[in-house]
Amino acid sequence: MGKLKRSRKNSDLRGGYTTGACAAAAARAAVRKLVSQAHFSEIEIELPNRELATFELARLDGIDEVVAGVIKDAGDDPDCTHGLEIQCIARWKNSPGIQLIGGKGVATVTLPGLELAVGEPAINPVPRKNIYEMAELEWLKASALLREEIGIELEVCVPGGEEAAKQTINDRLGLLGGISILGTRGTVKPFSTSAFAASVRQSIEIARANGREHVVLTTGSRSEKAAMKLLPELSDLAFIQAGDFIGVGLRAAKRYEIQQVTLVAMIGKMAKLVSGRMMTHVSGHAIDFGQLSALAREENIPQSVCEQISSANTGRHVLEMVRKLNAQSYLNRLCREAHEHANQYTTEALDIQVLLIDFDGNLLASFPRFSQKKIQ
Known part of the structure; x- marks a missing residue:
């Protein structure tokens, strides 16, 4: 596993390394062994962010075909690739230069819209460059x-x-046969949001590149499962789990000239969208129950209930109170408020619709009014 020298308090979360950094380390080790036949147990590389890191080798075997392996360590933010062995096999070829290919467990690009061409292994440009750089350092010693x-x-x-990829959205993005080799810095920050935000943007880019408007x-x-039932006419490629990054999704939709965006959320996230908060993480801004109460008054909700809303504990609590009153106008109002904020956020560049669902996936309210299309 990689060892990066850094100051660290005991209370700090431990960082890790990307699949790209592990692949670069394995590549440098494999080429060194192929060229020199030396024996060693660790390898140092320069990461894409230009920091130095030392990786312990889990495997280093062979003579004319060398297999080097590094265990992916995601630190205190483990994902589905944590603990996998990222391998590089180095072998001689009859023509000069270094050639990079994808093997078993690395996805192949099958849809346009990525930085990589269809048919290429899913080794993103930054880690691809890092792999070449580290391999060439050893190849130049020959x-x-x-x-x-x-x-x-x-x-x-x-x-x-291949098995780990089932826990990702690779299949939906047309990345088939394994995981992607990723990483723009080489390091992984615990509980970082950058990777998730990047996946939202990438999903929208691919959807647009494949004709989805x-x-x-x-x-x-x-909410995605419910959305698929409400919009069965759309292909899987159109459905994007934006999580807490609705704002990222909206900006990407505007950037890639998507025509129409439907936002589907339950009451907790919807309550934050109502306040114009496009980053809806539970650890971020709390729900503004005072605002929810004020909207309730404007929709003629009884004063006693409005007071209860202002002191509610959760969005679910608010929903339970207003559903007892059959207050459809209030639920529609929440969607309308969220719609207005989303419209302002994108400077009215998109045709936006907002849907509120309950915890069983049933449609509660919408703005503009939602009419479900029927598939013949």
């Missing part, structure tokens, strides 16, 4: 005569990558 006559093929493999931003798996 004799000039050898480098003129032959070259090296590098095959990145991830045993278990209508996308659906949901806040999680339950």
